[in-house]
Amino acid sequence: MKISAAELEVLSVLWEQPGIAASDVHEALANDKDWTSRTVKTLLSRLVEKGAASTQEDGRRYLYFPAIDEESYKAKAAGQFIDRVFSGRAAPLVAYLADSRGLTSQDIEDLEKLLGDLKK
Amino acid sequence: MKISAAELEVLSVLWEQPGIAASDVHEALANDKDWTSRTVKTLLSRLVEKGAASTQEDGRRYLYFPAIDEESYKAKAAGQFIDRVFSGRAAPLVAYLADSRGLTSQDIEDLEKLLGDLKK
DNA sequence: CGCCTAAGACTACGGGTGTAGTCCATCTCG
């Protein structure tokens, strides 16, 4: 199930607020995305078609829920991305990030903790 | 300049062997990709159109060169990806990777060195 | 010297994507 960039924006809203109506998704995105409500509804429908979201009737409208798990989606996307661009190696990816935009001290701290755990 | 997955395969060959002819690109990819030489040539043309590759005449054929830098392309792609999927945070990305597919001991070692350097 | 082949140029085509528009039914407010 391939999810496009625009669809992912919408799906992210569903992960944050499961059981939201289309108009509220529109509103939640209004700051970042200059989409009309039609566009948002199209994206929601496509997510449902693709099995990435589900609906529940609420009067004459639907409430939308994510139908795929955020954690596993992101893990898979991350895996595909590093395979595609970094030949599957994680370290170079982090190195590029550090180089081009820097890591926050939060990131560095988190990574250290993570590495500590992994070495056990 | 958006580069598609298939185009990136081809561009990667150019990064490895700049100044290569279309038929040799085809050959270099033969192991991984079951593409006809036509397909490879289409992808090369699209890279040139997009400004991601350049050509130099060599008799009645072209030699192809990458026109964008590997390092900066990958750095940008990595940045866009974590913005899109991980809200710009690097650590969660690595955590997901570690979780879903594990990191090689090489990766862990590299990351440790990287973090050591960054902390200076 | 003529023909096959290989190179690039141009064309194709079905499916995905971003970004809506139209149609119709229903709810709501005056």
Added chain:
DNA sequence: CGAGATGGACTACACCCGTAGTCTTAGGCG
């Protein structure tokens, strides 16, 4: 009650993408 707003369903449409096919021309080989 009637009209406009709102919801979903269906439709649109240009552009990108993967994956080639055709056309034309120029070398290379017999």
